[in-house]
Amino acid sequence: MFDSVEQRITSYKRYLFWGLSGAVAPDIDHICLIFINPKQADHHLYFPHYPVFWFSLLLFSLFWLVISKKNEQNSLLSFLFCLEGTIHMILDSVTRHIYWMAPLSYRSFSIEDLIHLKMPWFIEQYPHWELSLEASIFVWAAYLLITDRNAGKISTKLTARTD
Numbered sequence: 001m002f003d004s005v006e007q008r009i010t011s012y013k014r015y016l017f018w019g020l021s022g023a024v025a026p027d028i029d030h031i032c033l034i035f036i037n038p039k040q041a042d043h044h045l046y047f048p049h050y051p052v053f054w055f056s057l058l059l060f061s062l063f064w065l066v067i068s069k070k071n072e073q074n075s076l077l078s079f080l081f082c083l084e085g086t087i088h089m090i091l092d093s094v095t096r097h098i099y100w101m102a103p104l105s106y107r108s109f110s111i112e113d114l115i116h117l118k119m120p121w122f123i124e125q126y127p128h129w130e131l132s133l134e135a136s137i138f139v140w141a142a143y144l145l146i147t148d149r150n151a152g153k154i155s156t157k158l159t160a161r162t163d
């Protein structure tokens with residue numbers, strides 16, 4: 001997103017803060033699990049892990065982003081936060097499970113369950129496939145950092161602006 005929204009960013013620290021916060025925000029329901037209802041077995045049953053919640057927020061924040069001025073930052077930070085929360089739903093669906101139709105239905109879905117059902121041989125051949133997937137994301141990020149593609153641009157902007 002960096003290149004397309006650069007003119008909206010006045011504080012890179014806030015940009016990173018809200019992006020990273022959105023990525024972990026759905027897991028705030030761990031607090032409910034620990035302090036409010038420790039007998040609840042699955043924290044994905046709380047609304048911070050409902051896709052409808054995050055897609056609704058994403059839609060509203062996108063609307064705000066579209067109608068706001070081209071150099072306005074708060075709408076971008078809102079959209080970034082909601083986008084990261086939505087991506088969290090998708091990534092939790094890979095190896096964990098998400099109740100995609102909640103609160104209408106509490107039937108869970110995960111890609112791993114789907115693979116177990118449709119291609120059990122794949123799990124037997126590649127029992128740690130999800131770790132390979134995560135490792136490939138890590139390697140990609142390391143590659144971008146080493147080759148200084150996006151990191152260089154952002155660090156240049158960070159030092160150019162004071163905040």
Ligand SMILES: [Zn+2]
Pocket residue numbers: 026027049088092
């Ligand atoms: Zn989660």
